[in-house]
Structures are given as structure tokens and as C-alpha cells.
Amino acid sequence: MKPAPFRYVAAYSLDHALALKAEHGDEARFLAGGQSLLAAMNFRLAQPAFLIDINPLRDLDYVRRGGSVVRIGALTRYRTLQRDPVVANHQALLAEALPHVAHPQIRNRGTLAGNLAHADPASELPAVVLAVGGKLCARSVKGERWIAVKDFFTGPLSTALDAEEMLAEIELPDLPARTGVCFLEVARRRGDYAMIGVAATLTVDAGGTCVAARLTYCNAGGTPVSASAAAKALVGRRISEKAIGEAAAAAMREIEPPGNVHASSDFQRHLAGVLTRRALAKAHTRAMSAA
Amino acid sequence: MSDERHRVATTVNGTRHQRDVDGRLLLSDFLRHVLGLTGTRVGCEHGVCGACTIQYDGLPVRSCLMLAVQADGHEIATVEGLAGKDGTLHPLQQALRDTHGLQCGFCTAGILMTMTAFLAEHPKPTEPDIREALSGNLCRCTGYQHIVEAVTLAASRMGGRR
Numbered sequence: 001m002k003p004a005p006f007r008y009v010a011a012y013s014l015d016h017a018l019a020l021k022a023e024h025g026d027e028a029r030f031l032a033g034g035q036s037l038l039a040a041m042n043f044r045l046a047q048p049a050f051l052i053d054i055n056p057l058r059d060l061d062y063v064r065r066g067g068s069v070v071r072i073g074a075l076t077r078y079r080t081l082q083r084d085p086v087v088a089n090h091q092a093l094l095a096e097a098l099p100h101v102a103h104p105q106i107r108n109r110g111t112l113a114g115n116l117a118h119a120d121p122a123s124e125l126p127a128v129v130l131a132v133g134g135k136l137c138a139r140s141v142k143g144e145r146w147i148a149v150k151d152f153f154t155g156p157l158s159t160a161l162d163a164e165e166m167l168a169e170i171e172l173p174d175l176p177a178r179t180g181v182c183f184l185e186v187a188r189r190r191g192d193y194a195m196i197g198v199a200a201t202l203t204v205d206a207g208g209t210c211v212a213a214r215l216t217y218c219n220a221g222g223t224p225v226s227a228s229a230a231a232k233a234l235v236g237r238r239i240s241e242k243a244i245g246e247a248a249a250a251a252m253r254e255i256e257p258p259g260n261v262h263a264s265s266d267f268q269r270h271l272a273g274v275l276t277r278r279a280l281a282k283a284h285t286r287a288m289s290a291a
Numbered sequence: 292m293s294d295e296r297h298r299v300a301t302t303v304n305g306t307r308h309q310r311d312v313d314g315r316l317l318l319s320d321f322l323r324h325v326l327g328l329t330g331t332r333v334g335c336e337h338g339v340c341g342a343c344t345i346q347y348d349g350l351p352v353r354s355c356l357m358l359a360v361q362a363d364g365h366e367i368a369t370v371e372g373l374a375g376k377d378g379t380l381h382p383l384q385q386a387l388r389d390t391h392g393l394q395c396g397f398c399t400a401g402i403l404m405t406m407t408a409f410l411a412e413h414p415k416p417t418e419p420d421i422r423e424a425l426s427g428n429l430c431r432c433t434g435y436q437h438i439v440e441a442v443t444l445a446a447s448r449m450g451g452r453r
Contacts, residue, residue, distance in 0.1 A: 002336075007295060008314030008360055031358075038356040039337040042317075051314070055361060079350070103427025105405060106338060108350040109357070190426045 025163035032114035078107035139168035153223035180286030200279035227251035304372030321359035341428035344401035370400035392441035394432030
């Protein structure tokens with residue numbers, strides 16, 4: 001239960017951190033909040049030869065409003081996001097999901113960027129960012145490139161980041177007018193990984209007809225999972241109990257939760273149906289009151 | 292590669308310490324083994340149980356999920372710093388004692404470091420707030436009820452003071 005030996009370097013600038021990553025590639029990991037990485041290192045599930053601590057890089061810790069997006073830095077902690085008015089006002093889904101992420105002590109250290117780069121499919125925030133449809137900025141010594149979130153998660157603990165890249169910024173677009181959101185999960189104990197969690201967004205027109213919807217799930221597969229067919233079937237319909245029930249049933253069929261020690265695949269699927277119904281109903285109410 | 296030592300200059304409970312440590316030394320082990328501050332307990336070592344909770348620049352964190360080198364230039368508070376120099380207990384320590392808020396005591400240091408920071412931020416907490424704040428600290432003895440009572444009692448005795 002102690003980390004295997006590694007070389008530790010505290011980065012003194014972003015360029016320094018990126019140069020080290022370029023030099024050491026897959027052997028090196030960035031240390032942001034460390035709330036997943038150090039736990040994995042204590043178990044020796046992760047044994048990086050090189051740890052690049054970016055905690056000294058305070059200018060990576062920000063939430064910025066720009067145009068119709070919110071920009072979040074590589075070192076922005078959950079605690080900051082939970083208290084930031086920009087997040088509260090413009091990213092309601094993220095704001096609603098954050099209290100479900102672990103415990104206050106973990107949220108005092110953990111970062112959104114670290115969470116996404118860690119890419120645990122059981123974690124809440126990859127599903128949230130997938131539902132919002134963000135863009136992720138990967139930086140390396142060669143420059144930067146933007147990755148759409150739908151292309152970012154490639155498997156359990158795997159992302160589209162190259163060995164020399166850092167997830168340097170997360171860009172979350174504002175949701176359209178008349179959009180309601182909802183995040184719900186069921187966990188055995190408060191703060192545990194959810195047995196299943198759902199993020200829903202629902203946009204209606206002035207007459208109350210659905211014009212866009214998204215349903216994403218955590219702990220429902222090897223990556224955050226989108227039930228896009230179920231969500232798409234809502235478009236063009238007036239949202240009713242029947243429409244919501246059909247969408248939930250379709251989502252249950254569409255996702256393939258793997259099952260684990262806490263919940264069988266069937267039970268996860270059942271929970272997904274229940275939570276999808278509740279989340280869509282709540283998102284609909286919110287969309288109508290936002291109109 | 293583990294031979295590389297790192298200088299750590301940190302303040303723990305108001306006292307400056309300077310040591311050279313391995314990069315892989317956990318902050319929890321630094322406190323216990325290097326500084327001898329064994330009030331901080333080590334339970335699960337993967338961030339679940341909360342026994343190792345300390346305050347890092349005033350905020351409760353898991354000391355098993357931080358490296359000792361990360362304490363360099365930062366302020367640490369542990370359970371040893373809560374009571375006054377004359378032995379007067381912190382109001383929350385006194386309240387835990389008065390309400391039977393501990394049995395074996397293994398979780399207590401972590402709970403104190405979590406909940407004293409919580410009370411500083413929430414001088415008049417509701418019971419649901421207290422339970423939410425406590426969610427990251429496991430206690431296998433008490434069933435939590437007496438801990439919740441202790442926090443409520445401490446808040447009222449502190450009279451909204453931070």
C-alpha cells in the first residue's frame with residue numbers, strides 16, 4: 001500500500017511540464033489533484049516512473065467566461081467549481097453532479113481535468129461533459145489541438161490524449177435557451193461510485209415540443225455511454241409521461257451496463273430506466289420554467 | 292531513482308519543520324513516521340475511510356493521497372494542534388467526549404480535522420449539512436448518531452463563532 005519508486009519533479013511552468021512529458025512520454029504522469037492517481041499508485045495499479053507535479057502552476061486553476069462557453073483550467077478543483085458563480089449560472093448539469101463526486105475532502109483536491117484524463121467510466125463527470133458536449137484542449141510541446149468530448153474517451157482509463165499531451169483546458173458550451181438538465185445517481189453509500197448515474201439534457205421550443213435531448217450514463221460501460229437513439233426519439237415530440245416512459249425503456253435497451261459486485265447488469269439496467277424517467281421529468285419541468 | 296531526496300519545509304500546527312524525504316513518501320507517513328505525529332491515523336490508504344484527514348492550507352484533505360513533498364511551502368494542521376497549550380480541548384473534542392461521540396477512537400482524528408474545518412465554514416449547520424460533511428469519514432463503532440450530536444452541540448457552544 002505504498003507507491004512504487006518514481007522520480008518526482010515539481011513543474012515550475014507549463015512549458016517545463018510539457019517538456020518533461022515530451023521527454024518521458026508514457027512513463028510520466030501529471031499529478032494534479034492526485035485523488036485517483038495516488039490511490040492507484042498506493043495499490044501499485046499505477047507505477048509511473050516519473051511524476052510531474054503541476055500543483056505549483058496556479059495559473060492553470062481558473063474558471064473563465066468567454067462568449068457562450070465556460071473555460072476550465074487543468075488545475076481547477078471541484079471545490080472551486082462548486083463555489084464558482086459562472087458554473088452555477090451557466091453549467092447547471094456540472095453544478096448538480098459535483099456534490100455526487102466522492103467526499104468534501106476529495107473535492108478539496110481533485111480536479112475536473114484530472115478526472116477526465118483519468119477516464120474512469122464509473123465517474124460522474126465524464127458522463128456530464130459528454131452530455132454537455134464539451135471540447136477538450138490537448139497541449140504538448142508541439143502546440144495544441146482540440147478534441148470533441150465524444151472522441152475523447154476511448155476505453156476504461158483510456159483517452160485520445162497522446163503520450164506527450166496534457167489535458168490543458170475544458171471548454172463547455174452554454175446550453176440552448178429552454179433547456180432543462182438533471183443529474184441523478186444511485187450509490188450504495190453517499191460518495192461511492194454510483195451503481196448507475198444519468199445525465200439528461202432536454203431542450204423544448206416555445207410550444208413545448210422537444211427540439212434536442214441527450215442522455216448519458218456513468219458506470220454503464222467501458223466509457224461514459226450515450227443513449228443517443230433513445231434521446232433522439234424524443235425530438236419532435238411533445239414531452240409527456242408516455243414519451244418519457246418510452247425514452248427510458250429505449251435507453252434501458254440501448255445501454256449495456258457490465259454489472260459489478262454492487263449491482264448486476266440487470267439491476268443496473270433497471271436503475272437506469274427508473275433514473276432516466278425521473279431525470280427527463282425533472283429536466284422537462286426545468287426546461288418549461290426556463291421558457 | 293528512489294534515491295533522489297527532496298527538501299520539505301513545512302509548518303505543522305504552527306511549528307516549522309525541514310526534512311529531506313523520498314519522492315514517494317506519503318504525507319500521512321511523513322507526519323507519523325518522520326515527525327512522530329501519530330494522532331493522524333492510517334486506515335485504507337486509498338482515500339475512502341477518512342482516518343488520515345488533515346488540513347492542508349486550512350482545507351481537509353486525505354493525507355494518504357498526497358505526497359510529503361507537496362507539503363513544501365504549505366501549512367498543515369493535525370489533531371495534535373486542536374487542544375490549547377494548557378490541554379483545554381477544542382469545543383468539538385469536548386463535545387465528542389460529552390456525547391459519547393467515539394468508541395475505539397480510530398476515526399476520531401480524521402473526523403475532528405474534517406468537522407472543525409466544516410464548523411469554521413458553517414457556524415450554524417443543519418443536521419443534513421453535518422451528515423453530508425461527515426460522509427467522507429467512516430466510523431465502525433458509533434453509528435454516527437452521537438457524532439452528529441457532538442457537532443451540533445459544539446456548534447451551539449461555539450455560539451456561531453468561527
